[in-house]
Structure formats: structure tokens, C-alpha cells
Amino acid sequence: MTRLSSFTAGARDTLPMVIGAAPFGVIFGTLVAAGPLAAWQGQLMSLSVFAGSSQFIALGLVAGHAGLAVIWLTTLIVNLRHALYAATLLPHVAHLPARWRWTLGFFLTDETFAVMAGYYARHPRAPLGHWYFLGSCLSMYANWQLWTLVGLLFGAAFPQLQSLGLDFAMVATFIAIVVPQLASLPHFAAAVAAGVVAYLGQDIPYKLGLMAAVVAGVTVGMALRRWRAGGLKEEAA
Amino acid sequence: MTGTVLINTVMILGMAAVTVFVKAALFVLGDRVVFPPSLKQALGFVPVTVLTAIIVPMILSPNGQGLELTWRNPQLVGALAAVLVCVATGKQLLTIAVALGTFFAWQLGVLA
Structure with missing residues (x-):
């Protein structure tokens, strides 16, 4: 290279x-x-x-x-x-x-x-x-x-x-990037939460719906990861 | 320059300054920024969340007029094809190619 x-x-x-x-x-x-x-x-x-x-x-x-x-x-x-x-x-x-x-x-x-x-x-x-x-x-x-x-x-x-819909090229590429990263449950749940909030908040001005979606997704992902880590510790104890 | 042209030029350069600050500040600080481990973990969720958040409204309500959960929505059909190909093969280029092919076939063929 x-x-x-x-x-x-x-x-x-x-x-x-x-x-x-x-x-x-x-x-x-x-x-x-x-x-x-x-x-x-x-x-x-x-x-x-x-x-x-x-x-x-x-x-x-x-x-x-x-x-x-x-x-x-x-x-x-x-x-x-x-x-x-x-x-x-x-x-x-x-x-x-x-x-x-x-x-x-x-x-x-x-x-x-x-x-x-x-x-x-x-x-x-x-x-x-x-x-x-x-x-x-x-x-x-x-x-x-x-x-x-x-x-x-x-x-x-x-x-x-x-109306040509050329912006679908971006959607297709983002899917090809995101899907391989959804292998773990916390990441999958984070994406689902972000998608739901982004859909519900799409009319909020200044892209604030997008920011809310990221906050929601990251929060869900982190919570699930902590919960799983806690579960593992209990099993080990 | 007339007054309006001058003010609009100042407006544009100010926008540029604000945007460069937002985009580049953390990069420029570089090693001087140290994130706590929990924040690093949180940032690990940013790519999947932000990319999903950008495309979901484009797929589900492509015309900005409510939910279009129907086979007549080419964005939805193309996106489903992309997810299926990506899960089945894990091949990025193939995913994009099949998704675009499905999308345009739907838009220009099936629905035309």
C-alpha cells in the first residue's frame, strides 16, 4: 500500500x-x-x-x-x-x-x-x-x-x-457500513433506538432530532453493555 | 462592495469560522484531549447510531410526508435488499450495487 x-x-x-x-x-x-x-x-x-x-x-x-x-x-x-x-x-x-x-x-x-x-x-x-x-x-x-x-x-x-432519488446511493452505502457493525446486541439495540428516535424527531429543526437520536442510541447501547458486564460478574462470583 | 454584499460576505466567513471550529477543534488538540474510558466506550456507539439516524427517515418517509411502509416505496425496498445482501454476504460493494439496482429497477420499472 x-x-x-x-x-x-x-x-x-x-x-x-x-x-x-x-x-x-x-x-x-x-x-x-x-x-x-x-x-x-x-x-x-x-x-x-x-x-x-x-x-x-x-x-x-x-x-x-x-x-x-x-x-x-x-x-x-x-x-x-x-x-x-x-x-x-x-x-x-x-x-x-x-x-x-x-x-x-x-x-x-x-x-x-x-x-x-x-x-x-x-x-x-x-x-x-x-x-x-x-x-x-x-x-x-x-x-x-x-x-x-x-x-x-x-x-x-x-x-x-x-425526484431522481440519487441520494439513495448514500443510504445504500451507509447500510453497507452499518450492518457489519451490528453483530453485538448492544450495538444492534443502539441502532434500533437511534432509528426510532430519528424517525419520530425528523421534523425537529436544526438537526436536533438527529442529536437526540444519537444520545438515545448511545444511552441504550451503554446501558445494555453495563447490564451484560454486570451479569458476567455475577456469574463469575 | 455595497453594504448588503459586505454583510453577506462577513456572514459567510463567520459561518466558515464556526464550522471549522466545530469540525477541527478536537483534531487540532490531538493528544492533549484525554477521554475517560466510559466516554471512549460511548463514542464506540456513535458510528452505528448516527448513520442509522441519518438514513431511517430517508427510508421510511422519503417524501417527508409520514410513514410509507408499503411496497410502493422504492427507498424501503432498496434498503431491505441492501440489508439482506449485506447480512448474507458481508460484501460492501455487492450490497451497494444490488441496493442501487433494486432501487432504480423499482422506481423506473415496477412503479413506472
Whole structure:
């Protein structure tokens, strides 16, 4: 495994996500072109913020004349889940030079987190894992920039993009990553709890339903693990 | 720059600063962050919970209009195919390929 082959493998394994994100990039660009922001500002947002949900929400808030503080606070809340991703992946990147940690942090997305969670589950001590990580990051980034630009320039030409269902590529990939990790009862129960709460809370704004789902899932998983560990101790005693 | 353009540029750069902080702060702290063992254990549940939480609403109510527990929901049929293939074979690429094939066959063929 060389740096290049690791990098390319990361980009390759992210491909279904890249396809899934493409229509959202176009839709984002289209909304910018139709709204109060200048076209270059839409591209600037994709280049510098690089977090799809918060970009869409910001467009809505700008159109509704929200103040800067509201927009920034909303951005913080909507993107809070990334801190959880960083905490989860930290053991695999803590040893890297600071420039690597800044870079991988900046480029972190839902999709790359999913790919990396699957990768580190299969290769917990891969010495070139950060090149794989970078490959996943840069393919998502280049893709988001390209489709934002396409949306800005030609968005009006693709009115029916959302109905194609390309985002199902993301669903399929997430299933392929999650299912192998459900082998233990605590993990299985954690996923079920998270799914139920996410479904019930899907209309809660600012992705707070998602955060509630994670809290519920982790709590159930931890409780089951403690209960099982307690049971084992009693048997041993 | 007019006033509005300037304010919107400041808004975007502020969003970028907030987002970089949320995403990169823990990575940048690196070894200086030490999690207690129970928190490490809790973080071990994050991948399965967050990934499941993201996709379940996309599968069960793909149009955001209530539960669609029916064979006419291509997201649901495709997701069931993915779970079956993944449990049976454990092969990631095959899972994705079969799921996408089922989904588009359903959407373009069966339901069309």
C-alpha cells in the first residue's frame, strides 16, 4: 500500500456518496442563483463552509432577514454533530502532524465520517489511513465545488433533480457500513433506538432530532453493555 | 462592495469560522484531549447510531410526508435488499450495487 494507492482507495470508496451529494450541490447553486446572495458568494460558501445542511439553512435565514448572530448560532447547532465525528475518529489521527489534523478536520463531512468509520473498523491500525481519509475528503470537496458551480450556472435547466432519488446511493452505502457493525446486541439495540428516535424527531429543526437520536442510541447501547458486564460478574462470583 | 454584499460576505466567513471550529477543534488538540474510558466506550456507539439516524427517515418517509411502509416505496425496498445482501454476504460493494439496482429497477420499472 503506497500513499497514492491509499488516497485513491479512499476516493474510490467515497464514490457512491459523491454521486449522492451531486444533486444537492446543484440544488444549492440553483437556490443561490434565485436568492439574495451573489453567485460568487454561493461558491465562496461551498469553498469555505463546506457543510451542506448548514448552507441550505443559511440561505433560508438570509432570505428571512435573520441577523448574523442567529445565522452563526444556527450554523453552530446544525454542525455540532461533526464534533462527535471528530471525537470518534480522534484516536486514529491524534498522532499526525498539526497540518494534517487541521486539514482533515476542515474537510470532515457526514459522508467521509461514514467511510472512515467503516475503514477503521476493518483496518484499526493502518499506517497510511490518513491518506485514505484525505482521498475521501478531497473527492467530496471537489465534487461539492463542481456541482455548486453547475447549479449556479445552469440550475434552472434541472428542475426535477430531487425526484431522481440519487441520494439513495448514500443510504445504500451507509447500510453497507452499518450492518457489519451490528453483530453485538448492544450495538444492534443502539441502532434500533437511534432509528426510532430519528424517525419520530425528523421534523425537529436544526438537526436536533438527529442529536437526540444519537444520545438515545448511545444511552441504550451503554446501558445494555453495563447490564451484560454486570451479569458476567455475577456469574463469575 | 455595497453594504448588503459586505454583510453577506462577513456572514459567510463567520459561518466558515464556526464550522471549522466545530469540525477541527478536537483534531487540532490531538493528544492533549484525554477521554475517560466510559466516554471512549460511548463514542464506540456513535458510528452505528448516527448513520442509522441519518438514513431511517430517508427510508421510511422519503417524501417527508409520514410513514410509507408499503411496497410502493422504492427507498424501503432498496434498503431491505441492501440489508439482506449485506447480512448474507458481508460484501460492501455487492450490497451497494444490488441496493442501487433494486432501487432504480423499482422506481423506473415496477412503479413506472
